[in-house]
Amino acid sequence: MDLLLDFLTRFVTQFQSPSLAFLIGGMVIAALGSKLEIPDAIYKFAVFMLLMRIGIDGGMAIREADLGDMLLPAAFAALVGCLIVLVGRVTLAMLPGVKTEDGIATAGLFGAVSASTLAAAMVMLEADGIAYEAWVPALYPFMDIPALVLAIVLADLYLKKRKAGADAKVRIWPIVKESLQGSALSALLLGLALGLLTRPDQVFEGFYDPLFRGLLSILMLIMGMEAYTRLNELRRVAHWYGVYAAVAPLAHGLIAFGLGYLAHLATGFSPGGVILLAVLAGSSSDISGPPTLRAGIPTANPSSYIGASTSIGTPVAIAIGIPLFIALGQIVFDI
Amino acid sequence: MDLLLDFLTRFVTQFQSPSLAFLIGGMVIAALGSKLEIPDAIYKFAVFMLLMRIGIDGGMAIREADLGDMLLPAAFAALVGCLIVLVGRVTLAMLPGVKTEDGIATAGLFGAVSASTLAAAMVMLEADGIAYEAWVPALYPFMDIPALVLAIVLADLYLKKRKAGADAKVRIWPIVKESLQGSALSALLLGLALGLLTRPDQVFEGFYDPLFRGLLSILMLIMGMEAYTRLNELRRVAHWYGVYAAVAPLAHGLIAFGLGYLAHLATGFSPGGVILLAVLAGSSSDISGPPTLRAGIPTANPSSYIGASTSIGTPVAIAIGIPLFIALGQIVFDI
Amino acid sequence: MDLLLDFLTRFVTQFQSPSLAFLIGGMVIAALGSKLEIPDAIYKFAVFMLLMRIGIDGGMAIREADLGDMLLPAAFAALVGCLIVLVGRVTLAMLPGVKTEDGIATAGLFGAVSASTLAAAMVMLEADGIAYEAWVPALYPFMDIPALVLAIVLADLYLKKRKAGADAKVRIWPIVKESLQGSALSALLLGLALGLLTRPDQVFEGFYDPLFRGLLSILMLIMGMEAYTRLNELRRVAHWYGVYAAVAPLAHGLIAFGLGYLAHLATGFSPGGVILLAVLAGSSSDISGPPTLRAGIPTANPSSYIGASTSIGTPVAIAIGIPLFIALGQIVFDI
Amino acid sequence: MTYKATKVVIITEKIIFDGVARIIEEAGASGYTAVAAGGKGSRGVRSSGRPAVVDAFSNIKIEVITSSREMADRIADEVAAAYFENYSGITYLEEVEVLRPQKF
Amino acid sequence: MTYKATKVVIITEKIIFDGVARIIEEAGASGYTAVAAGGKGSRGVRSSGRPAVVDAFSNIKIEVITSSREMADRIADEVAAAYFENYSGITYLEEVEVLRPQKF
Amino acid sequence: MTYKATKVVIITEKIIFDGVARIIEEAGASGYTAVAAGGKGSRGVRSSGRPAVVDAFSNIKIEVITSSREMADRIADEVAAAYFENYSGITYLEEVEVLRPQKF
């Protein structure tokens, strides 16, 4: 009982985070019909800056890290990415009114990762003084790529089976390549490489890092506005998407939290790391996932998966998921 | 005599302000035919940042302010906004060669408020070490909305009277709503709400505030370039617009200065606050006013009011108005 | 022998500079087919910021400088600009497979100056603690304008001679004006004027200067991506362009280094100044040069000169030229 | 095999885009395409892209493909009647051929 | 003196631009012109310019001038066949007159 | 009730926009509309929007509606004569119908 109360208190405290405030602010002004527009160039630039910031920092951390420590968390990240898609395949994609390939694509998007959600969690952890290995954000691609690849492969298998006859093999490398070449992963990997191989400390500390928090606030605002704007799109598809999008971020996060806890026991994975792993799992991709899926599963209706992710999945992941996983971590690890 | 000399010295000193220098620099390079272009995305973003900076700061200040102190200045702001439009209605709009609705629209624009002019004054006050209540810039909408609404209502009345017969009531709420939903007011109000209801101190101090002065310098440059570019447009309309645009910012500012002085006597409104109130009055809207008026008084010719405001009104308000009101404040309040 | 080893060590050390790393990173991700896009608005803004930073700093320096000291370096800058074009006229433009006017335009572009290359050198000099007179970057137009003007005049003379008959005089002022009005030079000159005539210290130190290094890293990334993307264009023209573009930056830099050394002996021009003069000479224009030449020598094929400059000239100037001139300076001036 | 259809083009101020879109939808068109534009007409230059302090006044070019000539005429007439007294703008029609008439 | 030519217009999702361009080139067209567009059709609104979290889904309008009517038909047919089952898009043809037929 | 008019379309390098606009105005046209464009032609790809180090070389598409066919021909001819030897570009004409012929 006491524990529950403690948990609730911590949970509620997280709501005062400015990241959440900007997200909710964006939803409110969109709902009120505001004509405020953040130029697309600024949005793209802010995302780029976030990913470079995460990448460079991760790269510099890996330089000094014991690579062995990364192994288990990375494996768990990949495992979670696949698990999410498989669970979606046998739940959402089977539901009445949900076209199978639309359901699979949605599961793929929820298995993939959102850089802004990740960044919001990093800022909130910092505010709470909860430490994590600096390479944890670099687990991003380990979860993102397997999830997208598996979703596309499953959709392909399903569609081919339906058409019968046709049984050409699904080729995996083109999907991985497409994913790596997307703007999000290539910025992150570029940052990683720069952090790992060169000495960008000065430009990191004088530019990428100090602008991080501010640009994140702007991204949160945009995500909030987008979430509201796209609600319409979601309304036109089956209600199951709404249910899935509300439940999945939390369920996925809890699965990842459990696996992260195992890694904590096994190799001393940090509490902050466990929380971030849960956030990665709970987040759904907003930038590079959609085009990859659009090209990989062209028959799937983008309104279903983008609507579910942008208008419900992401707000739930940020506004409920992150506070939940942090509060859980504080209780579990007694920090 | 001594007083006048003192005044003039102070007036001239203000001219070394970098804000003015960027404004004049912009006019000069435009006049010299420079092909320099600041991308529109950067312009929009800079305006957004300014308004958020002003809003958040105001919101945080209101949190701790005695709301009673705001009452009189807010009422005076609204009064000045209306007064400006009424004065314009019986002067400019009556002049020969000036189409009545064009004159009313122009008065509306001069009654409304410019965020960049306001920001320039804030920076100059800071340079002079003149303090003001941090909520003063948040008086913006109290002057802006009444001015725009009144102008649209007056134009409507005039046009309906001319057409005779038709006497459908003018509906005020749609105009207020349109104004609140515009990009400028919604950014300002969003900032206010965030400052008032959440704890954005860190992101304010690490992002919105430090970039304020620099982005303002870029805005000043753009305003200068625009002022020169739009001179042509003004040339095509009656000369009276030029006269009005040159005189109005100073006259309006002086009226507001007087009312602010009353507030100073009555409730201890700060000298810096009185000066900023004058600046608000002297400024004319450049971002949200024009589209509101274009939609609200469609028969008015935008070349007349935008030309008058952008190419003469704003430069006069910034380059002469601000130094004038500051010097006046220094003399009157002996600071 | 020892000297050579020393030189090579210093040369190699320069390769760890983050500016180079971003340049190479850009080339690599472009080669790997990355879809990363930095919005054009950000690119334009970054260039503007760099030029303002250089201009304002130069202007503030000139305020306190002994103008006499600038005379010789400025004269040498102009001399080098012309020399480069003349050398290109009698080498590249004479080669088989190279259309004469294409060769002249290419020489003009290599005689002109690149702000990003200059900025990269400034950051690298700073990292090495090598000082230079703050007005040196302001030598930019002294080399840029003469090179572009001379190239256009030479092309005109050539084309008119070929057409015989026609011998209307070539008018120089329009070319100079076009060049001064271009976005690059007008930003630089605006900055210079603001630095010289006003007191922009605060906005310089709080905005233009701190963002310099970070925005440069982004520019380097873009230049790298562009260099790779444009290699195709170069492939379609004669191979001689590739040879010229690889050799010219180093040769031009060495000529300028020699002249700078003379200025060092004669008037005590600083070692850092000599190095920067070499960098100016070694760089080739990427922003304002191409449109000026496109308008001034319309018959020349832009694929040849832009391809040569962007895809080979600039990477060579930054990745080999700057380290080379710095290492040379360290040896020659024993710093 | 192609079918005749009519394209209505409307070039006008961005600020009235929502109103024009409403007219198009109410006329029963199956869709429209819009492109940002600059231009010069009887009411002066309208820029697009560069930092106009008053960006709302740049132009937009809207195209509607209609399978019925009457619908095309109605859209053009209604837009002109509703806006072109006060807002700058032009409108014109073109004959085009479409592949799948049921789309329009 | 002008010559008849056919213009093919394709308005579709930006994400398939590369594929459409390949079809155009393989059909032997001498070039094409592309413009960023927004729009509304049977599959909903596609914005352009404003910060869409999923920008890849805004529209593009592609024009190809061809000197042969067959080539125009082929391009229109192939694009429709390859993409319009899964991607939103329309295509139409117009008769135009060119000055220098050898360009196309 | 509509009236025949001719539309001239010019797709060319942005850098010569001012010169083309001058030709259009001197020919007596009542206005023009310009749209940023990318494209591919005999002289290679011209991008628009993405960070081109040399942005001045992206394309622009200019449309002019003229009430007289002669004016249309003159504009097309003069632009081609003045620029198309050295600059890349194409131009074509289309028949359109306008509602208010006095506008053009």
Ligand SMILES: Nc1ncnc2c1ncn2[C@@H]1O[C@H](COP(=O)(O)O)[C@@H](O)[C@H]1O
């Ligand atoms: N003759 C024309 N040809 C093409 N576009 C035109 C023409 N006249 C006007 N326009 C376009 O229509 C807009 C409004 O025209 P106006 O109402 O005449 O100011 C202009 O900004 C141009 O974009």
Ligand SMILES: Nc1ncnc2c1ncn2[C@@H]1O[C@H](COP(=O)(O)O)[C@@H](O)[C@H]1O
């Ligand atoms: N009737 C129409 N007129 C003009 N453009 C259309 C029309 N219908 C569709 N479009 C354009 O084609 C795109 C795809 O249409 P759809 O496949 O119907 O979603 C839309 O986003 C519009 O840009």
Ligand SMILES: Nc1ncnc2c1ncn2[C@@H]1O[C@H](COP(=O)(O)O)[C@@H](O)[C@H]1O
């Ligand atoms: N066949 C074509 N169809 C449509 N646009 C074309 C065509 N050929 C060329 N263009 C456009 O005209 C521009 C210049 O063409 P060019 O002079 O052939 O390089 C190209 O960049 C395209 O935008």
Ligand code: NA
């Ligand atoms: Na996920």
Ligand code: NA
């Ligand atoms: Na005012």
Ligand code: NA
């Ligand atoms: Na050079």
